Every structure is written in structure tokens, then in C-alpha cells.
Amino acid sequence: MGYSKKVFRAATAKLSGRKQDAERAAEERRRAIYRQLPRTEELVKGIGSSGIRAARAVVRGGNAAEELEKLRADNLRMQNELRALLQANGYTENVFEPDYSCKRCNDTGYYEQDNITLMCPCLKKALSECACEELNRYAPLYQCTFANFSLDYYPTEPNEHNIVPRSHMEKVCRYCREYADNFSLHSRNLLFFGATGLGKTHLSLAIANEVIQKGFGVIYVSAPSLIQQYEQRMRYGSYDEDLLDMVTDCDLLIIDDLGSEFTNQFTVPHIYNLINSRLLLARPIIISTNLTMKELERQYSYRMVSRLSGETEKLNFFGNDIRIGKKRLKKVQKNP
Ligand SMILES: Nc1ncnc2c1ncn2[C@@H]1O[C@H](COP(=O)(O)OP(=O)(O)O)[C@@H](O)[C@H]1O
Ligand SMILES: [Mg+2]
Ligand SMILES: [Zn+2]
Numbered sequence: 385m386g387y388s389k390k391v392f393r394a395a396t397a398k399l400s401g402r403k404q405d406a407e408r409a410a411e412e413r414r415r416a417i418y419r420q421l422p423r424t425e426e427l428v429k430g431i432g433s434s435g436i437r438a439a440r441a442v443v444r445g446g447n448a449a450e451e452l453e454k455l456r457a458d459n460l461r462m463q464n465e466l467r468a469l470l471q472a473n474g475y476t477e478n479v480f481e482p483d484y485s486c487k488r489c490n491d492t493g494y495y496e497q498d499n500i501t502l503m504c505p506c507l508k509k510a511l512s513e514c515a516c517e518e519l520n521r522y523a524p525l526y527q528c529t530f531a532n533f534s535l536d537y538y539p540t541e542p543n544e545h546n547i548v549p550r551s552h553m554e555k556v557c558r559y560c561r562e563y564a565d566n567f568s569l570h571s572r573n574l575l576f577f578g579a580t581g582l583g584k585t586h587l588s589l590a591i592a593n594e595v596i597q598k599g600f601g602v603i604y605v606s607a608p609s610l611i612q613q614y615e616q617r618m619r620y621g622s623y624d625e626d627l628l629d630m631v632t633d634c635d636l637l638i639i640d641d642l643g644s645e646f647t648n649q650f651t652v653p654h655i656y657n658l659i660n661s662r663l664l665l666a667r668p669i670i671i672s673t674n675l676t677m678k679e680l681e682r683q684y685s686y687r688m689v690s691r692l693s694g695e696t697e698k699l700n701f702f703g704n705d706i707r708i709g710k711k712r713l714k715k716v717q718k719n720p
Contacts, residue, residue: 528589578701
């Protein structure tokens with residue numbers, strides 16, 4: 385589960401917020417009940433102090449056994465009285481206890497099982513929610529799903545390669561869906577080729593959505609902003625540390641628009657090293673580009689592109705720019 389430090393901090397903060405809320409509410413309940421039924425306060429305090437009194441009795445020596453027995457009976461009597469008093473006024477026995485959102489971990493995020501500390505499903509869920517929120521800051525994650533990916537935008541006439549875009553894209557979409565459904569740390573790398581506005585970003589985010597739901601850490605970054613981060617690190621020393629840490633370590637890395645960034649002799653090696661280290665670690669990566677293989681080679685190096693090519697599934701996107709198609713459709717709907 386590769387999550388960035390930022391996501392981890394945000395998820396932990398979410399849980400401790402819930403914990404504090406539950407504890408604060410319990411404290412308020414306690415105060416209200418003490419006001420309503422002052423006897424409950426005496427009883428709670430009496431029960432609370434019986435441990436101390438017992439310890440004192442032991443230290444004092446003398447007839448400790450008899451005194452302890454008396455204390456135990458006292459304690460039991462007070463507990464019974466408290467329970468009865470609460471019940472008579474319509475309260476449950478554990479009304480003073482905080483009502484945590486997660487009963488398994490009491491909103492701490494961890495629980496013990498067979499002397500092993502395990503991460504609670506509620507923390508896993510919070511992590512995946514925070515990862516989505518974080519990703520959404522950079523990309524329209526929630527707008528790009530499989531559910532709203534429509535094949536209607538792709539032409540049904542064969543193109544110059546004698547390929548029918550709609551049937552071809554149907555296969556591409558199905559492939560991506562299966563990829564997302566079966567995602568694991570051993571999933572293949574994908575390379576999306578095609579002109580602007582054909583749904584490359586949309587499908588890669590649709591995959592991201594699903595994979596995050598499964599609890600994997602996903603980083604989406606456009607090649608230009610990745611390069612910008614590397615440059616900032618080199619030049620100014622201030623950069624998004626989390627992002628650069630995570631691009632190598634996350635479970636799924638999505639690099640959008642490779643080749644659209646301004647490259648130079650300093651930035652090319654960063655991208656090369658990044659891609660290379662993901663390939664060496666066999667960690668999945670999805671890359672999309674508007675360039676052809678030849679153009680990528682020119683911008684990067686033959687070495688990088690041939691490595692990439694050997695270890696990725698290549699998917700071509702065909703059709704007409706959907707941004708334009710959507711605008712046209714809106715116009716038609718407005719003035720039929
Ligand atoms: N098949 C599709 N169904 C619905 N909307 C789509 C589809 N493909 C792309 N879009 C939308 O069209 C716009 C451009 O698509 P995008 O994925 O950014 O293209 P690309 O990354 O190939 O340039 C986005 O708003 C996207 O959500
Ligand atoms: Mg795009
Ligand atoms: Zn929990």
C-alpha cells in the first residue's frame with residue numbers, strides 16, 4: 385500500500401478527529417447526566433476510587449483480606465446502583481463511554497489480534513479517500529470514470545488505417561476495465577498513444593479511480609509538472625517532496641502527456657531514471673502521449689523508448705477530438 389506521507393498524515397488526522405469528537409461527546413453526556421442525576425457522579429467517583437482504597441488497605445497491612453472483601457462488595461453495590469439508576473432514567477449502561485465510529489479500533493486506526501498490531505479497515509478506507517482527494521487536486525478524478533466513458537463519440541466509419549474507431553475503442557475500454565478490475569502490483573505497464581482529446585487522460589483516471597478503491601496508492605502526474613518538480617529541486621531545493629518520493633514507490637504511477645513537456649539535457653535523465661527504476665522494480669506504470677514512438681525517441685532516447693516499448697502493452701486511441709465533439713453536441717442541444 386504505497387501512500388505518500390501527506391496522504392498518511394491526512395488519513396490519520398481524519399481518524400483522530402473522529403476519536404476526539406466521540407470523546408468530547410461522551411464528556412458532554414457525562415456532565416449533563418451528573419447535573420440531572422447528582423447521585424451518579426458520587427457513584428462513578430466512588431467506583432473509580434475503590435482501586436486506590438484497596439491498594440491503601442494492602443499497604444496498611446492489618447486485616448487487609450477482610451477490608452478488601454468489604455471494598456469489593458461496596459464496589460459491586462455501587463455498580464449495581466449506578467446501572468439501575470441509569471436504566472431507570474432511560475440511559476444505557478455504557479452511556480459514559482465514548483461512542484467511537486469504529487468499534488474495532490476505537491478510531492485509533494490499529495487493533496490487536498493474536499498479539500499482532502494490524503491496520504484497521506477504517507484507516508485503510510480513510511487512506512484511500514485521502515488519496516483520492518489528493519489526486520483530485522491535480523486531476524478531475526471524479527469526472528473521469530468508466531461509467532461516463534461513452535463510445536458514442538467515436539466514429540463508426542473506418543479510418544485511414546482501415547480501423548473502425550468505435551469498435552477499436554470498445555476493445556481498448558474493455559481492456560482498461562479488466563486491467564483495473566484485476567490490478568495487482570504485478571500488473572503490466574500501459575502506454576496510451578493517440579492525438580489530443582481521444583480519452584487517454586479520461587481512461588487513465590478511470591483506472592486510477594478503481595485502483596484507489598481497491599486500496600492501492602496511485603499517483604497521477606503530468607509529465608510537465610513532474611519535470612517542473614525536478615527542476616525546482618535542482619534549482620531551488622524547494623519542491624513537492626512527497627510527489628518525488630512517491631513517483632518511484634507508489635503502487636501505480638500514471639504519467640500523463642509524456643512528450644508535451646519542455647525537455648532538455650537535464651530533465652531527460654530524470655524521466656529516464658524514473659521509468660527505469662519503475663521497470664526494474666516491476667512496479668506498474670501507465671504513460672500516455674500524443675507523440676508517436678518515433679517522436680518519443682527523438683525527444684528522449686532510443687534506449688529509453690525501446691526499453692519502455694519492450695515492457696509495456698501499447699494501446700492506440702483513434703477517433704476525433706472529443707472536446708470538440710462535446711462542444712458541438714451542446715450547441716446542437718441548445719439550438720436544435
Ligand atoms: N469516451 C469518452 N466519453 C466521455 N467523455 C470523454 C471520452 N473521452 C474523453 N472524454 C472527455 O473529453 C475530454 C478530453 O479527453 P481526454 O481524456 O483529456 O483526452 P486526451 O487525454 O486523449 O487528450 C475530457 O473532458 C474527457 O473527460
Ligand atoms: Mg490527456
Ligand atoms: Zn477502525
